[in-house]
Amino acid sequence: MSEQERMMRRINAYQFALWELHIYLDTHPNDCKAAEKHAEYSKMLAEMTEEYESKYGPIHENPNTANRWAWIADPWPWENEEEGQ
């Protein structure tokens, strides 16, 4: 597994944990412990995403990643290493 894949895996894991807490909090808005966990994962995800985008190109468009060529560059999410062979 490449460094890029390893980082994307961690981003996916943090984002998944964050999302699970997010939808749990929709129906349990008073759960302080879940809200704390949500804040914790939110910080971890933001840091990892910033590092990833600085190395491998944008996941979202933001002031740090407003490079048109980087945004349109392959691969798109439905493509993988098999592409273009």
Next chain:
Amino acid sequence: MWTYEKKLQYPVNIKNPNPALAKLIIAQYGGPDGELGASIRYLSQRYTMPYPELKAILTDIGTEELAHLEMIGTIVYQLTRNLTPEQIKQAGFDAYFVNHTTGIYPADASGMPFTAAALQVKGDSISDIHEDLAAEQKARTTYDNILRFADDPDVRDPIKFLRAREVVHYQRFGEGLRIITDNMDSKNFYAFNPQFDPKK
């Protein structure tokens, strides 16, 4: 509004084409219990939903379903790359191919185009949330059925992820049903429709 993230919710990396399997999995792209229908159902039901927790859960799960639609589109796309005419014919993919080549078209496993006739927006909290609970179970059954025919671990892994999400969504909607009934007349939940009738 929505913003796009240039990534999948869960990775899909399929090495070997399998058009016969793609023909089955497309059911979750444009079929009656598929991700497109799920997303449109929840995102449409939320407008008249009276309770904040329910507005949130319908918006968020409706949004997650779009990420699942993208995963299913990716699975079908990766299963139908680099096909030869022989493979297309042998797999029974020729009927789909004549209409769409290898483009990803929202249809069910038999080729029936996506239709909103398979979903409902009833404008009544209890009716709508029960439809949503049923929809998650029907999608779970479809994924179970797909897993009966899928041997490739590259395909099984993301399908199992999507199956597990149906179970989690069912749980969240179940909590939603509790929140709805807690807000209603406990002696008769059907005394009035909180989305239409004046509050008692």
